[in-house]
Amino acid sequence: MMAKLQKSIDKRNALINATIALVNNAGFHATPMSKIAKLANVSPATIYLYFENKQDLVNKTYIDVKAQYTAYAFKGYEESMSVEEGFEHIWKRIADFKLNASESAMFLSQCDNTPIIDEPSLQEGIKHLQPLLDLWKRGKDEGIIKPISDYLLYAYAINPLSFLMMAQKRGSFKLDEKQIEEAYEAAWSSIKK
Amino acid sequence: MMAKLQKSIDKRNALINATIALVNNAGFHATPMSKIAKLANVSPATIYLYFENKQDLVNKTYIDVKAQYTAYAFKGYEESMSVEEGFEHIWKRIADFKLNASESAMFLSQCDNTPIIDEPSLQEGIKHLQPLLDLWKRGKDEGIIKPISDYLLYAYAINPLSFLMMAQKRGSFKLDEKQIEEAYEAAWSSIKK
DNA sequence: CAAATAAAAGTGAATGTTCATTCTTTTTTA
DNA sequence: TAAAAAAGAATGAACATTCACTTTTATTTG
Structure with missing residues (x-):
């Protein structure tokens, strides 16, 4: 058994x-x-x-990978951290994931930009992001983070990493330690009050 | 004839x-x-x-749309503008394109995140972005823009618009006049020195 | 200039291949 | 030895591309 x-x-x-x-x-x-x-x-x-069929295979793969991604992103994050500390922690975990698990990250990127995954599975994948939204709420309440929509925050603070990962994958440039620091700096600049 | x-x-x-x-x-x-x-x-x-075949059709479509996109982005931009003025102009043109020509913008987004377009056609599409790179060079020389790689600048200043456009397309939220202003503010914050 | 003809553009129906899924049989596990 | 898991081969549908033919457009010639 x-x-x-x-x-x-x-x-x-x-x-x-x-x-x-x-x-x-x-x-x-x-x-x-x-x-x-x-x-x-x-x-x-x-x-x-x-798996039931091909569509089910790709849906389940998406949900699986998304769960790995968010588990990785929030590992080590504690609600007791300050907003900036917490954000830096999560941001760097995500950067790390995109660099080290780039196959998985590319797959997610493809799924999020095409109609291959069905709507219920996309929704399922979004759920796990809650801790980040909570952190942002706290940051807004404390007047540390700009009072703008979560979509804007995500678009500017997190999503650029996907673009950089794709560029690196295509071989156009290399995301090294120094560039990660610069990227973090840009991410924080765009959302801090 | x-x-x-x-x-x-x-x-x-x-x-x-x-x-x-x-x-x-x-x-x-x-x-x-x-x-x-x-x-x-x-x-x-x-x-x-x-068209020669299905691949050729999609390659040519990509090149066509990319050319429309950049033509739209740089319309009205003059090298005589200041760096910030020029950036704001181009950024808002791009935002406008993503909102009003969202079918085209979505298509580009899909092509840039999947392996459907062949490498030569992707290269062909990149060429037209030169005026923006020139503007950034000028901004760096004048000490107005952070001295970081063009990929980082693009990732933070321009690419977030693609994410927002997709979110809007999925119906999750609405990019209105006010949010465009906030997004521009975030874009500029992330790249200005 | 019009009739005749050549060339180009366009078509709907075949063709042959690819592929998701299922069927039947074999192998493994309990 | 019964049930579950796995396999390879078969099936049938979908689809990119081609073929043989028709219609439209351009050119020539009396």
Whole structure:
């Protein structure tokens, strides 16, 4: 029983990882189930033991990766931190994720900019961002952060990292330690009061 | 002769517009040529009189839209403007484009975050951004703009507009006059020295 | 200038391939 | 030895592209 379940989780993960890699390379609709199966070392038919169909596979992959992303982002963050301290912590965790788990980050970026994921799954993925919104609320109340909409805050403080990650992935430039610092500085400038 | 050429351009434009609309809706690979043809009111076979194949159609569409975008962005900008004046002008033109030509803007966003456009066409599209890079160079030389990489400047000053446009398109929030002002303020804060 | 003809543009229906999904059989696990 | 998991091959639909034909436009010629 234990062994069986273990094996299943491995296979499921293999399928999810194969999906991420191949969708990054060619896009969702240009990636055949047969290739995903091959990369995950299973038969195409096996995919249907773990997922309902192709759409379900990509939805579940999205939700999985989004959960990893936010778990990573908030690791080590404590509500007891000051607003600026907390923001810097979360921001740098996110930067770290985009650099070190860039396959996952690219996948999310593709999903968030195309119609491949269905609406319920997108909603599902948004939920986990609450701690950041709470932090911003606190910052606004304390008069430290500009009193503007959360969308604007996200657009200026967090989203630029996606752009930089894509640029780096395309090989146009390198996000090193120094540039991360400069980016953080720009992010904070744009939202602090 | 004149009439013939005119007619051809109309048809080409119809095909490009159909491509934009349908790719926004379903993604590139999920959009059959037959649907593009139907929306453009031509036979599927006719597409191949204007474009080599499906990839060529989407590449050319991308280059076309990118050219419209940059032409719009730099309209009215003069090198004689001050750095801040020039930046505000260009920034607001871009904001305007993302709001009013949101179909085109969404299409670009999708292309820039997925592997549907081939590398040469992406390069082709970047070229037109030169005036903005020149302005930034001037700003750095005059000590008005932070001396950081152009990618960082773009990521913080310009790219957030894409995120906001997508959020608006998804119906999550409304980018009105007031929020545009706040967004401009955030953009300028993040890059000014 | 009009009739005749050549050339170009456009079409709807085939073609052949690719691929998601299912079916039947085999292997593994309990 | 029964049930679950997995496999490979089969199925049928969807689709990019091509083909053979028609219509429109341009050019030539009497």
